[in-house]
Amino acid sequence: MRALLEVRDIRKAYGAIRAVDGVSFSVAPGEILGVIGPNGSGKTTMFNAILGQVKPDAGEVMFEGRDVSGIGALALARRGIGRTFQSLQVFGGLSVRDNLIVAGQEFVGSAGSRLFARPDAGMGQRADEIIELFRIGHVAHLAAGSLSYGQQKLVDIAMAFMARPRLVLLDEPCAGVNPALIDELMDLLRRLNREQGASFVVIEHNMDFVMRLCSRVICLAMGTMLAQGLPEEMQGNRAVLEAYLGV
Amino acid sequence: MKYLRWVALLAVSVALYFAPGQMKSYGLYITTLWVVYWIAGVGLNLTVGYAGQISLGQGAFLGIGAYTAAVLSKAGVSYLAIFPTAALVCFAIGLLLGFPALRVQHHYLAFATLGFNMLVFLFLRNEEWLTGGTFGLNNIPRPVIFDVRFTRPLDFYHLSFVVLVVMGGVMAWLLRSPWGRAFAALRDNPIRAESVGINTTFYTLMAFAIGAAYGGVAGALFAPLVQFVEPAPFSVANSLSMLLMVIAGGSGRFFGPAVGAVIVVLLPEWLRVAQDWYLAIFGVLIVLMMVWLPGGLLSLPDRLRGRRA
Numbered sequence: 001m002r003a004l005l006e007v008r009d010i011r012k013a014y015g016a017i018r019a020v021d022g023v024s025f026s027v028a029p030g031e032i033l034g035v036i037g038p039n040g041s042g043k044t045t046m047f048n049a050i051l052g053q054v055k056p057d058a059g060e061v062m063f064e065g066r067d068v069s070g071i072g073a074l075a076l077a078r079r080g081i082g083r084t085f086q087s088l089q090v091f092g093g094l095s096v097r098d099n100l101i102v103a104g105q106e107f108v109g110s111a112g113s114r115l116f117a118r119p120d121a122g123m124g125q126r127a128d129e130i131i132e133l134f135r136i137g138h139v140a141h142l143a144a145g146s147l148s149y150g151q152q153k154l155v156d157i158a159m160a161f162m163a164r165p166r167l168v169l170l171d172e173p174c175a176g177v178n179p180a181l182i183d184e185l186m187d188l189l190r191r192l193n194r195e196q197g198a199s200f201v202v203i204e205h206n207m208d209f210v211m212r213l214c215s216r217v218i219c220l221a222m223g224t225m226l227a228q229g230l231p232e233e234m235q236g237n238r239a240v241l242e243a244y245l246g247v
Numbered sequence: 248m249k250y251l252r253w254v255a256l257l258a259v260s261v262a263l264y265f266a267p268g269q270m271k272s273y274g275l276y277i278t279t280l281w282v283v284y285w286i287a288g289v290g291l292n293l294t295v296g297y298a299g300q301i302s303l304g305q306g307a308f309l310g311i312g313a314y315t316a317a318v319l320s321k322a323g324v325s326y327l328a329i330f331p332t333a334a335l336v337c338f339a340i341g342l343l344l345g346f347p348a349l350r351v352q353h354h355y356l357a358f359a360t361l362g363f364n365m366l367v368f369l370f371l372r373n374e375e376w377l378t379g380g381t382f383g384l385n386n387i388p389r390p391v392i393f394d395v396r397f398t399r400p401l402d403f404y405h406l407s408f409v410v411l412v413v414m415g416g417v418m419a420w421l422l423r424s425p426w427g428r429a430f431a432a433l434r435d436n437p438i439r440a441e442s443v444g445i446n447t448t449f450y451t452l453m454a455f456a457i458g459a460a461y462g463g464v465a466g467a468l469f470a471p472l473v474q475f476v477e478p479a480p481f482s483v484a485n486s487l488s489m490l491l492m493v494i495a496g497g498s499g500r501f502f503g504p505a506v507g508a509v510i511v512v513l514l515p516e517w518l519r520v521a522q523d524w525y526l527a528i529f530g531v532l533i534v535l536m537m538v539w540l541p542g543g544l545l546s547l548p549d550r551l552r553g554r555r556a
C-alpha cells in the first residue's frame with residue numbers, strides 16, 4: 001500500500017548543532033506511529049521541518065504520493081495535515097467553541113464567500129460534535145485562555161481534528177495532563193483513528209502511552225534514527241535504553 | 248438581554264444625532280471632530296485591537312483621505328464619489344503598509360509604520376503642485392449630495408454621524424463574520440493560526456488595508472469640516488494620539504474608539520479652563536490610566552466586577 005506520509009533524509013542544523021541529521025520514515029494509512037527519544041534528540045525539530053515551520057536544510061516530504069517539500073505550514077494544513085505544538089497553543093481570547101470553529105472555517109469556500117457566510121461559517125455542528133467527543137461542553141463558552149492547563153490541552157488537541165485531517169502530528173499530548181485524563185485521551189485518539197480514519201505521528205515521553213497506543217515506534221537520538229520497530233521490540237532494545245539512560 | 252442592548256444602542260444613537268442641536272458653532276465643530284476621530288479609531292481598532300498589529304500610521308491615512316477630498320472637491324467631484332475614492336486609495340496604500348507586518352512585529356513594526364507616516368508627511372509638505380505644500384489647500388467646499396447641502400455646521404454634523412453609523416455597522420458585520428474570528432486568531436497566535444489553515448498573510452494585509460480605509464473616510468470628512476488642509480495635523484504626533492485613543496478607550500472593544508476619541512478630542516477642550524496646566528493634567532491622567540486600567544476605560548466594568556468577585 002502507498003504510504004500516507006513519506007519523509008526522506010530530512011536534515012536541520014542550528015549552527016553547529018545538527019538537530020535533525022538525516023531521518024527517513026514513512027506512515028501507512030491508518031497507522032499510529034510513535035516517536036520517542038531523549039530530550040533534545042530532535043523530535044520537535046523534525047516535526048517542524050516536516051511541516052514547514054522551520055525550513056529544512058535537506059530532505060523530501062511526500063504526502064499522499066505528492067511531493068510537498070517546502071510548500072509551507074499553511075499549504076500543508078490545507079492538504080489535510082493537522083498538528084499540535086509541544087507548548088500550549090490555543091487562541092486565548094476566543095471561546096472554546098470559537099477556537100474550534102476557527103480551526104475549521106478556513107477549509108470551506110473562499111475568503112470572499114466567508115465574508116458573507118453565517119457567523120459560524122457552517123462549522124457550528126462540527127464544533128459541537130468535537131466538543132462532545134472531547135467532553136468539553138461545560139467550558140465551551142468560556143474564553144480558552146481562562147481554562148486550566150489540562151483543559152486547554154484538550155482544546156488544543158481538539159482543534160487539530162476540526163477539519164477532518166488525514167494525518168495529525170501530535171507533540172507530547174500527555175505532557176501536563178493528569179493520569180486519569182491520559183487514558184481518556186488514548187481512547188479518544190483510538191476512536192478518531194478508527195472512526196474518522198485519521199493517522200497519527202505522536203511524540204511522547206510517556207512510554208506506557210506510546211506502547212499501548214502506537215502500532216510502530218521510532219526512536220531518535222542526537223538527530224538520527226536509533227531504532228524502529230514494534231512497541232514491544234523497542235522496550236527490550238539496548239540502544240534505546242542506553243540513549244534514554246545516557247549510558 | 249440582546250433586545251435590550253439594541254434598544255439602548257438605538258436610544259444613544261438618536262440622542263447623539265439630536266443632542267448637538269442647540270450647540271454653538273465651536274461646540275458643533277468639536278463634536279463633529281470627535282465623530283471623525285471615532286471613525287478613524289474604528290479602523291485602527293481593527294488593525295490594533297482585533298488583529299493584534301501595531302500601527303503608528305493612522306494619521307497619515309487621515310491625511311491621505313483629507314487631501315484626496317480636498318483636491319477632488321475643489322475639482323468639482325461629488326462627495327458621493329469622494330468617500331469611496333478616499334477609502335479605496337487608503338485601502339491600496341494600507342495594503343502596502345501591511346507588508347512590513349509580514350516580516351516584523353511589535354516595536355519594529357511600530358517604527359516601520361512611523362517611518363511610513365513621515366514619508367507621507369514629507370510628501371504632503373513637498374509636493375506643492377498637488378498639495379499646496381506648507382500653505383495647504385483652502386476653501387474646501389462642504390458636501391452637496393443629491394442637491395442636499397451640508398454646509399451649515401449642524402447639517403455637516405448630521406452627515407458625519409450618518410457616515411459613522413454606516414461605517415460602524417459595516418465593521419460590526421465584518422467582526423461578526425468568520426473574518427472577525429480569523430483576525431482574533433491572528434492576534435492571539437499567528438503560528439497556531441497557520442497550522443489550522445488560516446492564511447495569516449492575507450488577514451494581516453486586510454487588517455491594515457481595511458483599517459486604513461476607515462482612516463481615509465475619516466479624512467474625507469476632516470477636510471470639509473475644517474475647510475482647509477495643511478500637513479501639520481497628519482504628523483506622527485497625531486498618529487500617536489490615534490493609537491492612544493484606541494488603547495485608552497479599550498483596544499479590541501467595539502466602542503473603545505468612541506471613549507478614546509473623548510479622551511483625545513474632547514478632554515483637552517474641557518481641560519482648557521486649567522489654561523497653562525492643561526497639558527500637564529492631561530499627561531498625568533494618561534499615566535494614571537495606563538497604570539491602573541491598561542485594558543482601557545471600557546475595561547472598568549470588568550475590573551470592578553472582578554474586584555467584587
Ligand SMILES: Nc1ncnc2c1ncn2[C@@H]1O[C@H](COP(=O)(O)OP(=O)(O)OP(=O)(O)O)[C@@H](O)[C@H]1O
Binds near residue numbers: 017037038042043
Ligand atoms: N530555534 C532553535 N535554535 C537553536 N537551537 C535549537 C532550536 N530549536 C531546537 N534547537 C536545538 O536542537 C536540538 C533538538 O531540539 P528539539 O526541540 O527538536 O528536541 P526534542 O527531541 O523535541 O526535545 P524534548 O523532548 O525536550 O522536547 C536541541 O539541541 C536544541 O537545543
Ligand SMILES: [Mg+2]
Binds near residue numbers: 086
Ligand atoms: Mg520536543
